Amino acid sequence: MWDWTFTFEILPVLARAAIMTVEATALGFVIAATLGLVLASIRLAFPAAGVVVTIFVELIRSTPLLIQIFFLYFVLPKAGIVLDAFTAGVAAIGIHYAAYCSEVYRAGFENVPRGQWEASIALNLSPWNTFKDIILPQALPPVVPALGNYLIALFKETPLLSAIAVLELMQTAKNIGSETFRYTEPVTLVGVFFLVMSLVSAGIIRMLESWLQRR
Amino acid sequence: MWIRMLAVMLAATLLLIALLSANPEYRLFMPGLLEGAVLTVEITLLGAVLAVFMALVAALAKLYGPLPIRWLSTTYIEIFRGTSALVQLFWLYFVLPQFGVFLDAFLVAVLALGLNIGAYGAEVVRGAIISVARGQWEAAIALNMSKAQMLRRIILPQAFTAMIPPWGNLFIELVKSTSLVSLITLADLTFKAQQMNQSTLKTVPVFTLVLLLYLAISLTVTIGMRLLEQRASKGLTRARVA
Numbered sequence: 197m198w199d200w201t202f203t204f205e206i207l208p209v210l211a212r213a214a215i216m217t218v219e220a221t222a223l224g225f226v227i228a229a230t231l232g233l234v235l236a237s238i239r240l241a242f243p244a245a246g247v248v249v250t251i252f253v254e255l256i257r258s259t260p261l262l263i264q265i266f267f268l269y270f271v272l273p274k275a276g277i278v279l280d281a282f283t284a285g286v287a288a289i290g291i292h293y294a295a296y297c298s299e300v301y302r303a304g305f306e307n308v309p310r311g312q313w314e315a316s317i318a319l320n321l322s323p324w325n326t327f328k329d330i331i332l333p334q335a336l337p338p339v340v341p342a343l344g345n346y347l348i349a350l351f352k353e354t355p356l357l358s359a360i361a362v363l364e365l366m367q368t369a370k371n372i373g374s375e376t377f378r379y380t381e382p383v384t385l386v387g388v389f390f391l392v393m394s395l396v397s398a399g400i401i402r403m404l405e406s407w408l409q410r411r
Numbered sequence: 412m413w414i415r416m417l418a419v420m421l422a423a424t425l426l427l428i429a430l431l432s433a434n435p436e437y438r439l440f441m442p443g444l445l446e447g448a449v450l451t452v453e454i455t456l457l458g459a460v461l462a463v464f465m466a467l468v469a470a471l472a473k474l475y476g477p478l479p480i481r482w483l484s485t486t487y488i489e490i491f492r493g494t495s496a497l498v499q500l501f502w503l504y505f506v507l508p509q510f511g512v513f514l515d516a517f518l519v520a521v522l523a524l525g526l527n528i529g530a531y532g533a534e535v536v537r538g539a540i541i542s543v544a545r546g547q548w549e550a551a552i553a554l555n556m557s558k559a560q561m562l563r564r565i566i567l568p569q570a571f572t573a574m575i576p577p578w579g580n581l582f583i584e585l586v587k588s589t590s591l592v593s594l595i596t597l598a599d600l601t602f603k604a605q606q607m608n609q610s611t612l613k614t615v616p617v618f619t620l621v622l623l624l625y626l627a628i629s630l631t632v633t634i635g636m637r638l639l640e641q642r643a644s645k646g647l648t649r650a651r652v653a
Binding site for chain 1: 417420489490492493494495496497498499501502505506509510583586587588589590591593594601604605608614615618619621622625626629630633
């Protein structure tokens with residue numbers, strides 16, 4: 197039923213694939229965090245453009261990530277933009293979570309008291325300086341835990357990349373399965389890996405949260 | 412205000428689907444995609460029922476069960492929230508047969524997605540129950556109600572209102588995660604799209620239609636939940652005034 201020799205045999209292969217998974221997570225989250233901030237800032241700076249951002253966010257949130265990955269991978273080449281599987285996948289995940297992150301940042305901006313804006317006007321700071329030096333440093337720390345939750349969610353979506361044959365953890369497990377006809381060990385190991393990583397990162401986020409609160 | 416904007420978006424989406432289907436290049440794919448959409452909706456509905464049931468059971472067990480049951484429900488919640496839905500689907504579909512349990516793909520899809528969303532829902536339900544004011548419990552004790560009566564008549568109806576918005580988000584998650592079932596050979600919307608894409612290479616029409624169909628399903632769910640929310644909170648205001 198459960199073969200330990202086979203388990204140790206496939207462990208190094210899966211470990212290498214795990215690095216790919218972590219890479220995809222890190223890159224995807226960088227895109228999500230920055231693009232999300234840009235979207236939220238656009239909404240803050242130009243209320244008129246806010247409607248467009250709202251519709252964009254609603255569109256992204258309402259359609260499955262898997263379809264969005266396929267869209268970037270299969271449809272963009274028709275428009276002359278050819279991305280390799282890894283880039284397309286990471287971009288899709290990044291843009292998908294940017295929509296969620298922009299809502300988080302928005303909550304952060306709304307939490308900054310109005311008086312801070314007014315005081316900055318009184319001090320004759322330019323809007324850009326107000327945003328950069330006054331608002332952002334106050335808006336960001338409270339939303340770190342929420343961003344952390346999306347980091348974990350994003351991490352758990354990376355197996356979707358296996359659908360466009362990115363050699364991450366899930367795809368490697370599937371390959372091992374189809375070569376050896378043993379799915380039990382690889383798929384279970386992938387599950388254990390995700391569980392452990394999620395629990396560890398949840399713990400780190402909780403620590404970060406309490407550290408930010410104490411500060 | 413929000414509902415109206417969402418309704419306009421839904422109308423625009425449906426109109427766009429109708430307009431595109433007038434084009435023969437797009438109409439060709441509509442029957443197959445609609446067939447897939449029906450399966451997607453079926454899995455969503457059954458998954459939602461299972462998720463709500465599991466969430467209620469797990470939340471109540473975690474809050475009021477004896478210690479072993481409390482551990483069991485915590486384990487369920489952490490395992491299903493801690494691993495990705497795709498891994499859970501694969502595990503139920505490929506690994507369970509090794510232990511002699513054979514489930515057909517449709518059952519696996521409903522089970523995996525329902526259990527997955529149910530684990531998230533359990534935390535939503537738990538949070539909503541905890542957020543009911545303490546005084547309500549004390550008043551129910553003063554009225555000499557049994558614990559089951561308190562939950563059923565006093566606490567859950569109030570928690571219900573607080574639960575609706577997060578459940579709305581979870582149902583959208585559920586709609587979207589049904590696209591994963593295409594990877595265990597179920598012919599849902601995504602599966603049909605991939606199949607058509609591979610056989611005809613008409614990528615643009617296929618994926619445009621699929622995106623619009625998912626959008627229509629999700630928007631319908633969102634609007635439904637917003638209406639339910641409006642309705643439930645209206646009752647609450649009246650109750651408070653009276």
